[in-house]
Amino acid sequence: MLNPLLRFSGFNTDSAVSLAYRVAGAGFSYGLYLLIPLFFGLNELGIFGLFQAWVASLGVLVTMGLNVTLLKTVAREGSARKSMKHYKRALSLSLPFAYAVSGALCLAAPMIQSEFPEVVTSKLTVYALALVLPFQALLVINIEMIRGLMNIKASELFRNLISYAIATVVMLFAYFVFQLPNPSVLGMTAGIVISAVASGICVLWFVQKDPTQFKAQKAGEPAFAWLKNALPIMVASLLQTWNARLMVLMLGFMAPLEVVGIFSLAFKLSTIPDFIVSAVKAPAAPRISKLFWSQQWQNLDQMLQSSARLITNFTIPVSLVLIAFAEPILGLVGSEFSSGVNAFRILMLGQIIAALTGLTGTFMNMTNNHLYLLMAVSIGVALNAAFGWLLIPEYGMTGAAIGYLAGSVSLNVITALQVRRKYKLSTFYRPFKNLNRTLT
Numbered sequence: 001m002l003n004p005l006l007r008f009s010g011f012n013t014d015s016a017v018s019l020a021y022r023v024a025g026a027g028f029s030y031g032l033y034l035l036i037p038l039f040f041g042l043n044e045l046g047i048f049g050l051f052q053a054w055v056a057s058l059g060v061l062v063t064m065g066l067n068v069t070l071l072k073t074v075a076r077e078g079s080a081r082k083s084m085k086h087y088k089r090a091l092s093l094s095l096p097f098a099y100a101v102s103g104a105l106c107l108a109a110p111m112i113q114s115e116f117p118e119v120v121t122s123k124l125t126v127y128a129l130a131l132v133l134p135f136q137a138l139l140v141i142n143i144e145m146i147r148g149l150m151n152i153k154a155s156e157l158f159r160n161l162i163s164y165a166i167a168t169v170v171m172l173f174a175y176f177v178f179q180l181p182n183p184s185v186l187g188m189t190a191g192i193v194i195s196a197v198a199s200g201i202c203v204l205w206f207v208q209k210d211p212t213q214f215k216a217q218k219a220g221e222p223a224f225a226w227l228k229n230a231l232p233i234m235v236a237s238l239l240q241t242w243n244a245r246l247m248v249l250m251l252g253f254m255a256p257l258e259v260v261g262i263f264s265l266a267f268k269l270s271t272i273p274d275f276i277v278s279a280v281k282a283p284a285a286p287r288i289s290k291l292f293w294s295q296q297w298q299n300l301d302q303m304l305q306s307s308a309r310l311i312t313n314f315t316i317p318v319s320l321v322l323i324a325f326a327e328p329i330l331g332l333v334g335s336e337f338s339s340g341v342n343a344f345r346i347l348m349l350g351q352i353i354a355a356l357t358g359l360t361g362t363f364m365n366m367t368n369n370h371l372y373l374l375m376a377v378s379i380g381v382a383l384n385a386a387f388g389w390l391l392i393p394e395y396g397m398t399g400a401a402i403g404y405l406a407g408s409v410s411l412n413v414i415t416a417l418q419v420r421r422k423y424k425l426s427t428f429y430r431p432f433k434n435l436n437r438t439l440t
Contacts, residue, residue, distance in 0.1 A: 023275060025160035028168045033268050034333055035168075036184050037261060039175070042336070046257030047125065048184035049264030053245035053252075054129055055188070059136040062098035066090040067144040068365050074148025075286035084207055087145050094141060098134040105130035125182060128189045135196040139163075142199035149206055152283045158199045160278070167191035246381065246407075247400035250388045255396060258336075263397045265333065266340040267404075270347035272322065273355060276314040280307045281362050288359070289366040301425050308358035308429035315355035323348045339397070346401035350408040358427035360415035372418055380411035 036045045070090045074083040105112075109126035139158065147155035171187030174180040248267065251260045284307055291300040322329065326344050330337040364373040384407030391399025416428050 025164050028161070028164035030268065032164065032168055032171070032184065032187075033265050035171075037265070037333060040183065042258040042261040044182070044184055045261030045264060046252070046259075047182060048188070049248055049260055049267075050252045051125060051129065051185050051188060052264075053248045055132060055136055055192070056245055057249075058101065058129070058133055059140060062101055062133055062137045063094050063140050064097060065370075066094050067140045070141060071144040071148045071285060072289050072366055074145060075150075075289045083145070083148065087141070087203065090141050090145075091138070094137045095134055098137040102130040102133045105133075122182060125185055128182075128185050132189045132192050135193045139192060139196035139199055142196065142203050145203050146199070146206065147282065148286055150283075150286060151206060154202055154206075156278075156282050158195055158202070159282075162198065163188075163191035163195040165191070166194050246384050247388055247392075247404050250385075250392060250403075251397070251400055254392050259396060262337055262340040263343060263400060265337060266330065266344040266397070266401075267347060269322070269329065270344060270351055273315040273318050273348075273351045277311050277355065277359075280310055281359060284359060285362050285366055288363055292367045297423075297425070304358060304363070304425060304427050305429065308427060311355050311358060312429045316352060319348050319352045319355075343397040343401035346398065346405050350405045353409050354412050356428055357412040357416040358429065360412055360419060360427045363419055363425075363427055364415055369418070369422075373415060376411050376414040376418070379414065380407035383407045383410050 032048070033045065036048055067090070070086055073086045105126055109123045109130070112126050113123045143155050143159050146158070167184075167187035167190065169187075170190040171183045174186045175183035180186060248260060248264055251263055284303070287303065288300065291303060323345050326341045326348075327338060330340055330344060361373065364370070384403045387403035387406045388400055391402055393399075395402075416426075419425055419427050
């Protein structure tokens, strides 16, 4: 029986291209984490890590979960022209909220800078965050619109490569040519703004290329129904983002910027195994939606297993190598980074467990299990915050890593068990399943 990964045209090609973009983008994103401490110092790396954390967290807030709702809807419709009404609705609901949050940040910038002078060294950082939020919302929605249309090559180009490449170039010019302060923040801001505009042009181009005859479409679900469906996704996505970034944010308030910078680099390096997860997830999400809603359970189970096998076979050996050589890897950046070795190894354990449980979050989002996912994520964030609050004052970065591990393990295990209980499907890899069938 033909593997469903291959039956869906282009899945392996899309995964390979996504992985290639991810690796190329890593050259820029990891390069930023290496260049910043070398040229600008640990303080600048701490500022950059915090800026990224706030962009990610507030970016999820202002998109209101509409990016996931858009992805599911567009994947089911399969036509760019027919999907334009959903795309416009997502923008009309998210962008005004993004502008409102940006305005509030601008008004509060002097107060934020005065209340947290050690973290926010300049009001320009807050203004940059305010500027970037509407563009971040636009970029995320554009990427999911493109991915829903199954153009994985374009969506992953914008997601993984373009913004980091632009950020690197702008950062270097800002510092070495114009001698501007906070060059890393300026670079990241420019990368997001330019990528958002370019991806919007790309969406319009795909619509114009669509050969289907455009006809007036029914209005479909009202805006309130969209929001009702999207809000649990927004809260779950926001909490997931916080679960990943919470320790950076907590360290920002409880430790010096140098510690934040070291932990930010350790956290960034711990996501190396995520290359294959993202490469598999990008084309898998819309296909999971198609298989689930057409009730092709056997094909869906096989697809989940094939995805889990790819993720596990890559992640486990890579993670073990990184754990074994953690000290020399971090030492390449500077001797001061050796203090993050224990935190890095603990973070890697979280990556291993996440890999073993498979595409749990993607499955829950694509199958309208948002409320259960929200519950699981809430438990993870609560554990993360509780462990961080208790352990960071005494153990610093190591305590932060333990908090992240607790939150990550609980989230992934709870959702994987729920998928198994409710649908009799396994997102986690079962290596002995085929062996048992052969023996019987």
